[in-house]
Amino acid sequence: MPLDRKKQKGFYTREAIKREYAELCCKLKTHHVPVKELCSSIPISRNTFYMYFADIASVADEIEEELINGFLTIYDEFSETDFSSYQRGEVLPIFMDTLLFIKLNNMYFRAFAGKIPDYYFIESWKKIIIGHFKERWKRQNVHYENEDLVLETTAMSAIAAYSYWLENEDKINLMEMCKFLGGMIFYEQLTLSNRIEK
Template sequence: MSKRDEITAQTRQNIIDAFWTLYCEKRIEKIPVRDITDKAGYNRGTFYEYFVDVYDVLEYIENSLIPTLEELPPVSTPTGTLGMPLDMFLELYQKNSRFYSQLLGDNGDPAFASKLKNSIKPTIRKLFEDNPTVDIKELEYILEYTLSAMIGIMSFWFKQSDALTNEKLFELIHRLMESGVIKQLPFKE
């Protein structure tokens, strides 16, 4: 890598880092380019050499956090007792939790949840694609239901100050997926 490329990469990263710090503090629409470059130590104009606008920075970050098909583990037989490769999702979330919890949180980007779900869906679909007993249309609803639930519970988990342990959380999720929500809650008969 030439010195030029190093400088370029470093500057880009400095801008990204400064943006992320601010993004964790406030909504993206309240972040002026000026604040980013001030924090990163550059002229405002320099920002535009690297990004189109503030949203472009976010997109750059998001794309680096969406797993590619190659990164996702290849699907063979259902993993463990779960049947759906959701351990994969748990791992993915934990690896990037710092970013995911922000992007999927109240000040995050609603489109990121969709991107994430859509990046995972093909892998799960493959499990069922040549199984004639599966209703394809229904499967799509189940995918959406499940991934939404997973994202919801993981984000919630991450926000808790006295969170469940990994093991307890995983065990709970397994239970919920295997026998449903209702069975986990006793009702007066």
């Protein structure tokens, strides 16, 4: 069916634009990739580019939205999981799922959370982590002293660890990284502040 093939071709073109944009971000060490250079690198005409995106910023926006939606799916499950029996060194699904999601979208994460981080993306990611911790604690009626500080440092520590692994997969494997994250957040980070019983 011609219409289906046309849609499929459009999907591949759109994906090619996004992937090439991410690769050029890493190569040029900037998120302000010239449209002309992007089109030349694929290669496609600039007219073709503008059939799919209004400007270069809209390419970045679409990638970021897809990554954020991926996190929302993963963390929705996390907020409903009981970790009361967690033991240090245990592999938790939330961290394994996140690491695999990052690995699957490696080039996009290198462009937005690697050596040239996009601070809007990092802030959005941080808000998701904080929001889901708050949701868990609300359901469990859990409170901490200096709760905002605990949440901020927990979220940023997790993102920093993921970003490190992104650039150093050869130094620490998936399973070791998963155990490290669990220990850092549940065994250490959340014990820095006193839990308040209400």
